[in-house]
Amino acid sequence: MTIPSFTGLQTALRGLSAAQAAIDTTSHNIANANTPGYSRQQVDLTQSPSMTLTGLSIGPSDGIQLGTGVDVSQISRIRDQFLDIQYRAQNSNTSNASTQTTILNQVQTSLDEPSGSGLSTQLQQFWSSWNDLSNSTSGISAPAARQAVVDQGTTVAQSLNALDQQLATIQSQTAQQYQTLTASPSGVVQNDANQIAKLNQQISQMQAGGMNANDLLDQRDQLLDSLSGMANISVTDQGNGMVQVKFGDAASPLVSGTTVNWPQTLTSAAGGQLGALLGLSDPTSGQIQTYRNQLDTISNQLISSVNSLQPSSPFFSGNSASTIAVSATASSIQTSSTSDPTGNDLAIQISQLAGGTADQSYATFVSKVGSDTAAAQGTQSTGTSLLNAINGQRQSVSGVSLDEEMTNLITFQRAYQASARVMNAIDTTLDTLINQVGAH
Amino acid sequence: MFGRITTQMTASMTLNDLQQSLNRLDTTQQQLSSGKKINQPSDDPYGTSQAMSLNGQLSSLNDYTNNITDGTAWTQQATTSLGDIDSMVQRVRELVVQAANGTYTQSDLNASASEVNQLIDAIKQEANASYNGQYIFSGTSTGTAPYQTGSTDTYQGGTGSVNRLIGPNTTLTVNTNISSLLGNGQASGDGGLLDTLRTIASDMQSGNTGAIGGADLKNLDSNFGTLTQMEANVGAVSNRLTLASTRIQQLQNSDTAALSNVQDADMATVAINFSTEQAAYSAALKAGANIVQSSLLDFLNN
Numbered sequence: 001m002t003i004p005s006f007t008g009l010q011t012a013l014r015g016l017s018a019a020q021a022a023i024d025t026t027s028h029n030i031a032n033a034n035t036p037g038y039s040r041q042q043v044d045l046t047q048s049p050s051m052t053l054t055g056l057s058i059g060p061s062d063g064i065q066l067g068t069g070v071d072v073s074q075i076s077r078i079r080d081q082f083l084d085i086q087y088r089a090q091n092s093n094t095s096n097a098s099t100q101t102t103i104l105n106q107v108q109t110s111l112d113e114p115s116g117s118g119l120s121t122q123l124q125q126f127w128s129s130w131n132d133l134s135n136s137t138s139g140i141s142a143p144a145a146r147q148a149v150v151d152q153g154t155t156v157a158q159s160l161n162a163l164d165q166q167l168a169t170i171q172s173q174t175a176q177q178y179q180t181l182t183a184s185p186s187g188v189v190q191n192d193a194n195q196i197a198k199l200n201q202q203i204s205q206m207q208a209g210g211m212n213a214n215d216l217l218d219q220r221d222q223l224l225d226s227l228s229g230m231a232n233i234s235v236t237d238q239g240n241g242m243v244q245v246k247f248g249d250a251a252s253p254l255v256s257g258t259t260v261n262w263p264q265t266l267t268s269a270a271g272g273q274l275g276a277l278l279g280l281s282d283p284t285s286g287q288i289q290t291y292r293n294q295l296d297t298i299s300n301q302l303i304s305s306v307n308s309l310q311p312s313s314p315f316f317s318g319n320s321a322s323t324i325a326v327s328a329t330a331s332s333i334q335t336s337s338t339s340d341p342t343g344n345d346l347a348i349q350i351s352q353l354a355g356g357t358a359d360q361s362y363a364t365f366v367s368k369v370g371s372d373t374a375a376a377q378g379t380q381s382t383g384t385s386l387l388n389a390i391n392g393q394r395q396s397v398s399g400v401s402l403d404e405e406m407t408n409l410i411t412f413q414r415a416y417q418a419s420a421r422v423m424n425a426i427d428t429t430l431d432t433l434i435n436q437v438g439a440h
Numbered sequence: 441m442f443g444r445i446t447t448q449m450t451a452s453m454t455l456n457d458l459q460q461s462l463n464r465l466d467t468t469q470q471q472l473s474s475g476k477k478i479n480q481p482s483d484d485p486y487g488t489s490q491a492m493s494l495n496g497q498l499s500s501l502n503d504y505t506n507n508i509t510d511g512t513a514w515t516q517q518a519t520t521s522l523g524d525i526d527s528m529v530q531r532v533r534e535l536v537v538q539a540a541n542g543t544y545t546q547s548d549l550n551a552s553a554s555e556v557n558q559l560i561d562a563i564k565q566e567a568n569a570s571y572n573g574q575y576i577f578s579g580t581s582t583g584t585a586p587y588q589t590g591s592t593d594t595y596q597g598g599t600g601s602v603n604r605l606i607g608p609n610t611t612l613t614v615n616t617n618i619s620s621l622l623g624n625g626q627a628s629g630d631g632g633l634l635d636t637l638r639t640i641a642s643d644m645q646s647g648n649t650g651a652i653g654g655a656d657l658k659n660l661d662s663n664f665g666t667l668t669q670m671e672a673n674v675g676a677v678s679n680r681l682t683l684a685s686t687r688i689q690q691l692q693n694s695d696t697a698a699l700s701n702v703q704d705a706d707m708a709t710v711a712i713n714f715s716t717e718q719a720a721y722s723a724a725l726k727a728g729a730n731i732v733q734s735s736l737l738d739f740l741n742n
Contacts, residue, residue: 139574
């Protein structure tokens with residue numbers, strides 16, 4: 001048996017096609033070098049099935065394998081699924097910490113400590129005003145000293161009112177932010193989930209038709225990355241090209257095949273941005289509510305300690321940070337516990353409350369807010385570094401390197417040229433066979 | 441280390457590093473402009489509460505200083521008034537001794553009696569001395585004058601003691617109970633200075649020189665003893681105030697130093713950090729700009 005005349009042409013054609021596919025893929029990679037979530041693609045080449053030639057050899061083996069060129073087996077995307085899992089877990093943590101940092105920063109800014117104009121300074125001035133009054137229970141400075149006590153007391157009360165109001169505003173804004181993100185059907189979560197379900201459908205169809213849905217897979221991975229910032233997610237491959245997505249601590253999977261289950265109830269254990277928002281804003285056990293309760297405790301300590309030294313008529317009214325107010329007037333303040341109204345024993349005792357329980361509780365409170373914020377900042381900073389490191393590894397695997405693509409371009413361009421040259425050589429051979437053999 | 445480096449990786453890592461560098465620069469800049477190393481509670485939560493408590497202590501120390509100044513003014517006023525009373529009592533004693541000689545005529549005695557009566561008014565005026573509108577010899581009834589001018593010699597003031605807070609949990613009585621010296625006048629017969637002086641005047645008017653040189657002189661000397669003791673007491677209070685003031689001054693110095701340690705930035709260190717970080721940032725910018733720019737494309741010519 002002889003070799004069919006046009007076999008070489010076919011082999012060269014396969015070479016041309018393979019080189020063209022590789023050049024096109026390189027072009028696709030270069031075009032998407034800066035597309036977020038893009039994974040570089042590569043053409044997987046294999047040898048095409050060889051043909052068996054018999055009768056060419058006189059040796060013991062009957063038959064020779066003749067290569068027929070190259071096949072493009074598939075165009076695959078280069079991606080490490082394990083890095084995706086690590087990235088998403090770290091993204092949830094970092095996003096959780098950065099949400100906390102942002103909101104706790106707002107809380108600590110509203111305290112305005114240690115600045116010389118915050119509540120701690122106002123409390124000092126309040127105690128000092130009682131001290132001044134103890135020196136001037138009668139005489140020309142007495143009315144001014146009494147008025148100063150009322151004014152400083154009012155400043156302290158109003159600061160507590162304002163602080164509580166600011167915390168309440170931050171609390172409700174945080175709750176509002178959660179509502180916006182989780183709203184149905186316009187919220188980010190539902191939006192992402194719908195797109196994932198739709199991509200599940202498309203990818204499954206393409207894979208059933210034996211195609212690689214590389215670009216759709218990239219899009220879906222990109223959406224999963226974005227969801228992982230919202231809450232902890234866990235992604236399970238369902239085997240038919242579809243994925244199931246468990247979201248935070250929601251009871252049923254957010255996406256299962258082409259079904260989306262939303263809205264669902266989450267708690268602060270959901271992780272990510274949503275978990276942080278819930279943990280901060282919860283009206284009973286949230287962190288901001290804890291701060292407000294501490295402010296109430298401080299207010300009540302202040303109210304009871306001062307009022308217990310004003311036996312006839314209370315100095316402060318109210319029973320919380322939002323309701324504390326000065327009920328005394330300049331003339332109703334008592335400086336003396338005896339029948340002698342110009343005595344100063346009560347004024348001295350109240351001035352000695354400086355540095356007492358209310359001041360200490362407030363200092364502890366500020367220190368708590370500070371350390372909570374610092375902890376969140378620390379977690380955020382470590383988390384960001386880790387996230388960058390994982391992202392670097394991901395980029396190392398999946399990212400487009402222009403240097404590499406340029407090298408590939410040269411390689412495949414040359415391969416294309418060489419295949420064309422082979423074709424030319426075969427053409428010349430055939431020309432010899434057809435036109436020169438037997439011609440005169 | 442990564443096996444494979446891509447263009448985007450370099451770009452995003454350069455950006456991250458630049459951002460971190462800028463972040464540090466921003467923190468240092470804030471410390472430099474505020475002069476404080478704690479600008480937010482989260483910068484140093486424990487330091488913040490320390491700074492707040494030290495600020496509170498300094499505020500209290502400032503209050504004590506005010507109280508000491510006020511108390512010192514009271515004792516100075518008391519010293520002056522008691523000194524004046526002292527010289528007036530000595531003048532009365534001269535008159536008493538002269539009258540007791542028996543060489544004075546009745547009209548001389550009458551003149552002495554009227555001088556004594558005038559001195560009584562002057563003494564009561566001294567007893568009504570005030571500081572900042574408060575009667576310093578009136579016990580806690582600082583709004584009421586202790587004695588009325590004229591013939592009524594009854595003490596009008598209160599008995600409570602006027603205290604000043606001069607240190608943590610330390611109060612000091614700054615007033616003097618003048619009624620223990622002056623008493624309630626002749627009607628009460630309590631042997632107080634006013635009782636003695638009124639008796640002297642009436643004995644002079646009645647020419648009872650025996651009583652003047654006897655019981656009256658003895659009573660006067662006893663009153664003088666009380667007065668001297670009172671002056672010594674005021675002096676002791678004044679000393680305690682001076683000592684307390686020195687002590688508060690020391691506490692203020694150490695608390696101010698401690699506060700500065702906790703919250704003030706060490707400017708030399710911060711300034712050096714700032715220029716180091718600035719240099720690092722500029723270098724990172726320059727290097728980043730060069731690395732991100734170049735690729736194989738720059739060297740392929742076709």
